[in-house]
Structure formats: C-alpha cells, structure tokens
C-alpha cells in the first residue's frame with residue numbers, strides 16, 4: 001500500500017490528532033509489544049501502524065503520531081551540553097584543518113569565498129566516518145532512540161553530514177525532497193538534524209511544509225535533463241508554501257523530517273554560522289537503491305534490532321538520481337552550479 005494511502009487509512013482508523021480521544025482508546029486497547037513477540041521476520045513490514053505498537057524509548061505516542069501525520073518534529077534542547085561540548089571540540093578541529101585547503105575535497109565542501117584567514121565551510125561530508133566522537137553520536141548517541149521510535153525497532157544508518165551555512169551569506173538550500181537523492185525500497189527514511197548553536201529566523205533555519213510528505217514526489221531534474229536537486233518553480237506552485245514551519249531553537253534542538261518532506265532553508269544573513277549535524281536512518285526492512293545514493297562507508301548498517309528477512313517495497317515509484325558512485329559534492333554545490341549555469 002503506498003505511504004499516502006496507508007496514512008489516510010491510519011488517520012481514518014482514529015489515530016489522528018483531531019481524533020485524540022478515540023486514538024487514545026485504540027492505543028490503550030493495543031498493549032505495546034516487544035521485539036521478542038513481534039513477528040517482523042514474517043510477512044509484515046514496518047509501516048507506521050506497526051512501529052507505533054512498540055513501546056517508545058524517548059518520544060510520547062502523541063509525538064510519534066504527529067510525525068507520521070505531519071512528516072516532521074522539532075524537539076527543543078534535546079541534546080545536553082556534555083554532548084554539545086564534545087561535538088564542538090571535534091568540529092572546531094575540522095574548521096582549523098579546513099584552513100589548509102583552497103578547494104573542496106571528499107570531506108570538506110568549501111564556499112567559493114573560503115580562505116585560510118576566513119574559513120567558510122559549507123559541509124563536512126560523512127562526519128561519522130571522519131572522527132570517533134561523530135561516530136559515537138551517529139551510531140550510539142541519543143538520536144538513535146529517536147530513530148528507533150519512528151522507524152524501529154530495527155534501525156539502519158544511511159549517512160551523515162554537517163551543514164554549516166556560514167555567517168553573512170551562507171547559501172540557501174532550495175525546496176527539495178531527499179528521497180530522490182537516495183531512493184530506497186520504501187519511504188521510511190528520515191533525517192535527524194542537531195543544531196550545534198542557537199538558531200533564529202535570520203540564520204536560515206530548516207523550513208518544512210507539514211503534510212507534504214504525503215503528497216507528490218517531484219522531479220528534481222531540470223528542463224535540460226540535468227540533475228538540479230531542487231523542485232522547479234512551476235512545480236513548487238503546487239505546494240502550499242504558506243504553511244511552511246521554520247524549525248528554529250536553542251542549541252541542542254533537534255529537527256526530524258521524513259524523506260518525502262518538502263523542505264529547504266534560506267540564506268544565513270546573520271553574523272553567526274548555523275551548524276546543523278544531520279543523520280539519516282531507515283527501517284531495517286528498507287534497502288537503498290541505485291548504488292545506494294551515497295558513498296558513506298557505513299551506509300545501510302543495521303544499528304538496532306534484527307536484520308530483516310523480507311524487504312518492504314512501497315508501490316509508489318521514486319525518481320532515479322544520476323550515478324554518483326564516482327563522486328558527489330553537496331546539495332549546495334549542485335544547486336548553486338545550476339544557478340550559475342542559468343546566468
């Protein structure tokens with residue numbers, strides 16, 4: 001059943017926020033199951049209704065239902081200062097290292113105006129593969145519990161990145177959906193972002209369009225047939241951008257968005273940078289397609305639960321991206337190159 005059809009059935013069945021009381025009764029009548037008594041080796045696949053039957057680790061049942069219905073969550077102050085201090089220590093060491101570089105490489109994606117005196121990083125690629133602190137955070141940190149509550153009980157890691165959006169003009173990320181960059185057999189993947197610093201409106205917070213994860217999957221190729229990684233103007237007209245929610249908050253706040261969510265962010269016009277550490281996870285029964293869409297060395301590694309014996313295929317088709325197995329820079333580079341070519 002396509003995700004959208006499932007969602008409408010799920011909502012009709014009484015799990016929606018509007019039907020809160022009825023939903024509560026349904027949930028109360030269905031006691032939480034444990035990994036041991038759930039037959040996920042059988043013919044079932046991990047759809048929202050199955051995931052919700054498991055006892056949550058950190059989220060409330062209302063927050064999980066909100067995520068499935070709206071496609072996103074914002075959790076303010078979710079990560080404590082001890083973690084933030086450790087992550088900042090390693091992040092500062094990467095910023096220092098970047099001073100030695102004059103052009104982007106496989107780890108550092110640099111803004112065109114980057115220099116040794118004035119480092120301007122756009123992105124660190126696959127941070128979890130670059131340093132043990134990032135690795136611990138991605139594979140065993142508190143966000144893995146969040147992933148488990150929304151895709152579990154089996155969770156697979158897909159990739160990580162640290163988007164800086166540097167001060168005074170850090171680039172925008174145009175409206176797009178993620179799943180076309182790295183198609184999977186189903187639409188369970190989600191991305192969890194951590195703001196390493198306080199983020200306000202001026203700093204280019206992540207913007208999401210609630211419910212758009214239940215809508216169409218857009219073509220991210222441009223009119224010349226080249227990949228632009230952004231939704232075309234004439235297509236975005238079909239999305240209700242009046243509904244955009246800007247996800248901002250104090251440092252330690254966490255954003256979560258589904259892989260079909262229409263999202264983006266504006267230029268950072270403030271004098272402060274906006275480091276957002278992002279990790280993508282999927283249900284254990286989702287397999288990445290097309291050369292897996294990332295060269296993260298630990299892509300598709302199972303980090304919670306048991307390996308799936310059956311793969312879950314959603315019947316709704318997904319766009320196939322170009323073959324990036326020989327190299328991928330960043331969404332910033334791809335979207336900005338397209339802009340330059342159009343000028």
Ligand SMILES: O=C(O)CCC(=O)C(=O)O
Pocket residue numbers: 163165173178204205206263264265276331
């Ligand atoms: O950094 C951001 O604001 C958004 C990043 C994003 O959407 C992406 O990298 O796919």
